[in-house]
């Protein structure tokens with residue numbers, strides 16, 4: 001655990017990407033199996049120990065130090081694991097640190113009851129850095145500035161294999177990745193995932209921004225407002241994955257028995273309806289889909305009221321053949337041919353948008369708000385299907401955001417790098433005429449859209465204009481106007497205003513604008529799309 | 531007879547002493563000021579008269595040119611020097627005694643006495659040894675007005691020798707690079723230099739231009755800092771394998787580009803918290819502070835054992851809570867204009 005803790009600390013304080021890669025690679029080379037496999041898992045996807053939650057740590061600490069002092073410390077530090085590692089009383093005995101795999105074994109063996117006795121024993125065997133590494137490892141999500149991609153890249157570099165291959169095998173394997181190390185480090189045969197229903201990395205798009213493309217080279221498709229999914233059938237099993245590779249099969253059981261052949265398909269998950277693209281579009285709003293998301297079990301009524309289907313964009317693998325190296329145009333041909341073999345009840349194909357030229361396409365895009373569609377996708381006709389985001393192949397061209405002026409109501413401390421700043425803002429619109437005494441009602445929350453300089457200024461504003469404190473939350477004097485950009489607005493029970501924005505972000509800070517000139521709830525309500 | 535302690539009033543802009551018409555560390559210009567030490571949030575320019583240690587007055591003179599003449603050729607500011615252990619009688623029968631606070635050169639706690647009542651204003655202080663100033667002296671009083679900059683139990687400053695070792699080890703491991711240490715220009719920089727010398731590092735240490743005058747002032751007051759050179763006068767090659775000291779604000783700015791692949795370090799108590807170090811892009815955090823950490827704060831409150839503790843700038847909430855838990859009377863003062871020093 002000492003080497004792992006030293007690696008974590010070094011990574012925390014390293015800015016340079018190359019240096020991070022070097023540090024991880026050096027660790028992976030020097031550390032034996034299975035320790036390095038567990039470490040790689042911790043750095044990439046994170047490990048999950050159901051018995052150890054942030055709340056478990058909090059409760060352990062509150063038994064050892066005054067709860068008020070704990071909360072004040074946690075608010076200041078901004079990270080439960082780090083606060084606990086700093087506050088844990090120094091053990092009487094000199095530390096006798098366990099190895100990473102022993103740690104993983106012990107953590108896995110804990111249950112909700114035993115954790116209260118066993119986790120302290122483990123903490124007592126470590127110094128402050130070790131405790132930090134342990135708690136980060138135990139609660140998953142290291143959040144130390146190392147992305148899953150970076151960890152995999154470091155793995156690839158340290159054993160001189162391609163990171164694309166690593167990504168390809170990754171989702172078919174489980175920690176501590178013995179097969180992966182055997183292949184990369186010891187020259188064994190690559191892991192065999194062909195007959196496993198595993199997730200393949202998505203190809204992603206860049207925003208179009210200022211670029212103009214030649215429609216001779218690019219095809220346009222609608223960007224539907226659902227969630228991007230991958231439907232995989234292999235080895236007699238079908239699975240549905242979200243964009244991040246999470247298995248969401250259980251949430252959409254109706255899609256698991258309808259794919260008749262082995263394939264990996266890329267598409268948009270939608271609910272039947274007539275909002276997106278009208279009657280012909282055949283899809284309900286994102287809000288309708290949202291009724292289905294995140295559920296562990298699905299009622300018959302849900303299935304009937306919100307029937308889901310996949311609108312296909314692409315085909316990656318088909319009946320044992322890897323189509324990804326083919327140009328988009330050819331894959332599109334294969335997809336169209338394939339679509340006729342799929343049940344129309346659960347599949348259709350995202351049509352290509354025809355436009356005479358870029359100007360014409362741009363007019364079509366303007367209409368996408370009325371059609372409740374997110375915008376357009378532009379795909380190079382000769383582009384292979386490549387994992388990740390490659391410049392020049394695919395672009396997303398979203399419709400312009402909606403804007404509304406809101407008043408800052410509450411601010412909360414951020415987490416991680418922003419833990420010393422009030423960086424999460426709740427804002428509201430007027431519920432009537434503010435000059436007649438109307439109140440503000442919260443309509444949304446945003447954490448982004450401002451520069452570091454602006455963040456400092458906002459933080460100062462919050463500190464200087466606080467009227468109430470509720471733990472980490474400050475209520476401000478409602479004197480600052482934000483121009484908030486968002487993609488759409490929907491009815492919602494989450495806010496008292498009955499409205500919820502999608503993707504709200506601070507577009508401009510209106511230091512100049514008097515708060516009574518901010519928008520009213522009615523103005524926002526008028527923008528509801530469904 | 532007046533009510534107890536009615537002669538001392540915490541106001542938003544400092545501690546006010548009505549019978550003497552005098553302020554301690556006021557955050558705006560006043561006629562009569564008692565100043566604990568030279569840091570900007572305690573010592574401001576523009577006072578009519580300032581009572582402080584000779585070192586603090588010299589620092590204020592350097593920073594605010596308080597000795598400058600006006601158009602009429604007179605020096606409008608009156609500097610009243612007072613040595614450690616010395617007592618000065620103010621108007622209205624208030625006595626002020628300056629006692630070492632162990633914070634930076636010239637730093638003092640101010641003991642105020644009136645009508646048999648004793649109040650101490652600590653300004654900033656620490657309890658660790660510091661080669662650049664005499665140590666904090668525990669002094670009995672009725673009301674103890676303490677700072678709380680590091681008033682959270684997560685703050686524990688390690689022994690400075692450990693931090694010096696980290697710094698020198700890193701320097702030795704990268705002989706082609708330099709280690710750039712961000713350190714507050716008054717106090718921290720000179721303490722780090724003096725501790726480096728004590729740890730056996732006798733090579734020239736390079737300074738950002740903004741540090742030079744304060745280092746010279748320390749030397750004039752008898753603090754030996756060894757051979758100091760300016761980065762501006764050095765060739766890039768000279769800086770390889772060297773330690774460079776700059777104000778924290780210069781760590782990530784254009785200025786540092788002239789250095790040979792600097793390893794960015796920062797000497798501050800805030801470095802105890804990883805995210806604080808990350809915010810400043812610090813690669814080598816050095817947990818070195820001129821303030822009392824949590825255990826020093828609580829130990830000092832116990833040792834001074836005043837009837838009442840007033841807590842000023844910093845994390846008052848937590849120290850107040852500790853006082854409650856330990857049955858010590860305490861209240862937090864809402865002073866404005868005090869900031870977290872880059873410390």
Ligand SMILES: [Zn+2]
Pocket residue numbers: 567569572633654871
């Ligand atoms: Zn100070």
Ligand SMILES: [Zn+2]
Pocket residue numbers: 569571572653654677843868871
């Ligand atoms: Zn201070």
